[in-house]
Amino acid sequence: MATVSALGYALLCALHRGPLTGYELVQRMRKPIGYYWTAQQSQIYPELARLSASGLIEHDAEAGPGPRQRKTHRLTAAGREALAAWLVEPPALRAFRDEAILKTYALAAADPDGMREFYLAEAETYQRRLDDFQAQHADLLSGHADDPLHPQFGAFATLELALAGTPPRIRWCRWMAERMTELARLRRESTPAEGSTPASRTSPPDG
Amino acid sequence: MATVSALGYALLCALHRGPLTGYELVQRMRKPIGYYWTAQQSQIYPELARLSASGLIEHDAEAGPGPRQRKTHRLTAAGREALAAWLVEPPALRAFRDEAILKTYALAAADPDGMREFYLAEAETYQRRLDDFQAQHADLLSGHADDPLHPQFGAFATLELALAGTPPRIRWCRWMAERMTELARLRRESTPAEGSTPASRTSPPDG
DNA sequence: GGAGACTATGTCAACATAGACATAGTCGGG
DNA sequence: CCCGACTATGTCTATGTTGACATAGTCTCC
Structure with missing residues (x-):
């Protein structure tokens, strides 16, 4: 069996509730x-071409607006099986990149007033x-998607996580902005004259 | 001036508190x-070679354990300036990938018992x-790194965010595990006989 | 009637990233 | 005394990812 990349599985995930065109998939990979x-x-x-070649999806084609055909993709039985097997496996990708946290690490090298603006913009x-x-x-709640049997319960659950995780992040940004004002x-205060003498006493080198 | 990649800035960040060897940088990009x-x-x-060519870092070399020289890298004045300018800019990278949330989106296509195990493992x-x-x-608190003037305050602040964000995530994983038991x-219940008749009534197709 | 946005599919070149390989000295345990 | 882990620097290939380009019909606003 052909190996499927993480992106391939992401597309299978997007198709799990029903067929979509390539264009609609592009939108889904932007918005929800x-x-x-x-x-x-x-x-x-x-x-999509690779998944099709592996027999995990198939498509109907009709005349499209442009010079090419419009294709509507859907999962095959093999695709649904591959997806189900992948879903219950522990995540392979644990790497995570966050520029704001990286910047926070090196905060001592930045201008405190500039960083205050940075954190306020982040909070916004x-x-x-x-x-x-x-x-x-x-929207989802009004459609009773909080019921685990509802086909959109998965989408609802991702929002539950976002709703739990975002407020602490906003509070942290605001707290950082306050710390920058303080800094x-x-x-x-530690540089009494507005001249050029650096106050080296307050920055002990430390491992 | 040569453009610096996100990775380049990450290395400048790692070097902001003092010189490090390439090997030490490799460790830093794993652990903190x-x-x-x-x-x-x-x-x-x-x-590192690119940053050196751009004049943002420089190094001393001594005999190393292997066939090559051991190099200790440090920021130049230009490097410190480039870092300070970048730190206050709004993050360019907003893309973020989380396999567990992706899987949650397509949860309806998975086996609930398997997913329960998945979420319990995530929580752990x-x-x-x-x-x-x-x-x-x-550790950092005992060294008074909670003081914004402390050179490690940045590292302390990244931990503050992690400490605020991780517990909600753990609670969500456990909540998801319970929902999977329920599901x-x-x-x-909705499939009375243990035979093969699928209960299609409970899954209305929905846009 | 023309400008720009939207639907729709695809290609291309450049860059970023991961994982494996290569080299070689030291240090500690069995 | 050998084996494996650690220090230390680097290369190579394959894959993943981005941003720009190309094509063309429809629809809406000015």
């Missing part, structure tokens, strides 16, 4: 799925995202 | 920094990670 798994158009179309970004999540959550004040 | 920014050895050595993984974070946090029971 894109919150936890992104992919560009240029990855998606070749991957996450607040907007939270509002979006809450709207989607309310700016402390640095000013 | 690796929690939010990972990189393999095979990426790090070429990137995050619990172990939380224990690790708490130990590091206590397994509901599916058994």
Whole structure:
């Protein structure tokens, strides 16, 4: 059996509730799925061809708006099986990249006032995202997607996690902004004259 | 000026508190920094060469254990400047990949008992990670790294975020495990005979 | 009637990343 | 005395990922 990449499984996941065109898959990888798994158009179309070649998906074709046919993809029995087997396996990918946390690590090398603005902007970004999540959550709730038997319960559950995880992150950003205000004040105080003398006493080198 | 990749900035971040050898950088990209920014050895050595060519870092060399020289890298004034300028900029990378959430989205296609095990294993993984974070946090606290003036305040702040974000995630995993138990029971009830008749009534197709 | 957005599929080149391999000295345990 | 782990630097190949380009019909607003 051909090995399937993580992106391949992501597409199988996207197709689990019913057939979609390539274009619709591109949208899904931006909006609901894109919150936890992104992919560009240029990855998606070749991957669909590979999945098709492996017999995990199949498609109908009709005349499309452009010079090419419009294809509607759906899972085959083999695809559904491969997906079910992958879902219960422990995640292979644990690597995770967050630029804001990386920047926080090296915070001592930055200007405190600039970092304050940085954290306030971060807080705003996450607040907007939270509002979006809450709207989607309310939508699903009104359709009773909180019932584990509901076909959209999975989507509902991802929002439950986002709704639990985002507020602590916003609070942390605001707390960091306050610490940066404090840091700016402390640095000013420890450098009495506005001249160029660096106050090296307050920064002991440390392993 | 030469453009620096995200990995390049990650290395500048790692070097912000003092010089490190390539090997030490490899360790850092696994243990403390690796929690939010990972990189393999095979990426790090070429990137160090690029940063050196751009004049952002420089190194001393001494005889090493192997056939090559051991190099201790440190930031140049230009490197410190480039880092400071980058730190206050809003994050360019917002993409984020989480296999567990992806799997949750397609949960309806999986076996509930298998998924229950999946979420319990996830909860355990995050619990172990939380224990690790708490130990590091206590260590830094005992060195008064909670003071914004302390050179390790940045590392302390990343742990504050981890300590705030991990418990909600663990609670969510356990909640999901309970939902899976419930789902397994509901599916058994809606399929009275242990035969092969699928209960299609409970899964309305939905957009 | 024209400009720009949307539907829809795909390719291409450049860059990022992972995993395995290669080399060689030291240090500790069995 | 050998084996494996650790220190230390690097290369190689394959795969994953991004961003820009190409094509073309429809629909909407000005």
